[in-house]
Amino acid sequence: MASSMWEYANPTRFMQVSGRLLPWVAGAALVVTAAGLIWGFFFTPDDFRQGATVKIVFVHVPAAMMAINAWVMMLVASLIWIVRRHHVSALAAKAAAPVGVTMTAIALISGGIWGQPMWGTWWAWDPRLTAFLILFLFYLGYMALWAALDDPDTAADLTGVLCLVGSVFALMSRYAVNFWSQGLHQGASLSVQPGERMDIVFRMPLYVSMTGFGLIFVALVLIGVRTEIRARRMRALVMRERMA
Amino acid sequence: MMPDLAPYTAEVLGAYAAALGLLGALVGGVLLRARRVRRQLDEMEHRRGK
Numbered sequence: 001m002a003s004s005m006w007e008y009a010n011p012t013r014f015m016q017v018s019g020r021l022l023p024w025v026a027g028a029a030l031v032v033t034a035a036g037l038i039w040g041f042f043f044t045p046d047d048f049r050q051g052a053t054v055k056i057v058f059v060h061v062p063a064a065m066m067a068i069n070a071w072v073m074m075l076v077a078s079l080i081w082i083v084r085r086h087h088v089s090a091l092a093a094k095a096a097a098p099v100g101v102t103m104t105a106i107a108l109i110s111g112g113i114w115g116q117p118m119w120g121t122w123w124a125w126d127p128r129l130t131a132f133l134i135l136f137l138f139y140l141g142y143m144a145l146w147a148a149l150d151d152p153d154t155a156a157d158l159t160g161v162l163c164l165v166g167s168v169f170a171l172m173s174r175y176a177v178n179f180w181s182q183g184l185h186q187g188a189s190l191s192v193q194p195g196e197r198m199d200i201v202f203r204m205p206l207y208v209s210m211t212g213f214g215l216i217f218v219a220l221v222l223i224g225v226r227t228e229i230r231a232r233r234m235r236a237l238v239m240r241e242r243m244a
Numbered sequence: 245m246m247p248d249l250a251p252y253t254a255e256v257l258g259a260y261a262a263a264l265g266l267l268g269a270l271v272g273g274v275l276l277r278a279r280r281v282r283r284q285l286d287e288m289e290h291r292r293g294k
Contacts, residue, residue: 052249059263102270110259
């Protein structure tokens with residue numbers, strides 16, 4: 001099982017398998033995301049406190065979830081690179097970053113738009129919001145570091161270390177509201193506590209939307225890794241031509 | 245068909261427009277780069293194959 005998992009770290013094998021998977025994942029991402037957002041936007045009632053702004057949850061929560069999950073995936077991929085030197089894992093971390101930064105931006109913007117009528121402010125230096133903003137800056141720094149270094153192995157090493165450091169803020173953006181009993185941001189939207197649970201009419205489309213955003217992430221990372229493998233092959237060909 | 249979003253029409257539509265706009269830009273950017281790199285590699289391999 002373990003040895004078969006590492007077969008996918010071989011770029012040729014990865015290209016074969018991902019090429020077969022990609023149309024299905026991309027199709028499912030489109031259908032499930034559209035279903036979740038249409039359900040949430042058109043077929044859910046207003047909340048008795050939030051009114052129609054409750055519909056923002058169907059873009060805000062899935063984006064925030066993927067902003068954190070993308071960084072966790074980058075951390076795991078970076079650790080695999082650092083420990084086992086599998087190039088595909090380093091490229092997977094690189095490919096996940098643009099998706100993660102976009103998800104973070106969506107979460108920050110949609111949260112601000114929701115916050116203005118509900119909290120009376122677009123922004124507050126609340127623990128979760130601040131941790132999210134720092135996570136956003138870490139994403140930008142991570143991508144800038146990849147772009148700044150010519151040697152891909154050195155870039156993978158250094159961005160791997162940056163990813164480890166940034167993980168503190170990824171965790172804080174998830175758990176900050178539990179660490180500190182202060183700030184405007186409420187607790188988990190999908191609490192398991194019976195009294196705090198979101199009503200099922202909102203929870204079901206939210207689950208669908210979250211699944212859709214997850215599939216978008218997987219599809220885009222697969223495309224991104226395939227692109228990075230091709231770019232790497234191109235660099236190798238250029239080097240070979242120069243040496244010939 | 246369109247739900248009544250009042251008095252938060254601008255906020256809800258704004259949040260969805262921003263989210264879908266950013267997602268669209270991301271997907272477009274990823275696909276454009278994928279196509280460009282694939283074309284360049286194909287050209288390079290074609291040149292080498294000659």
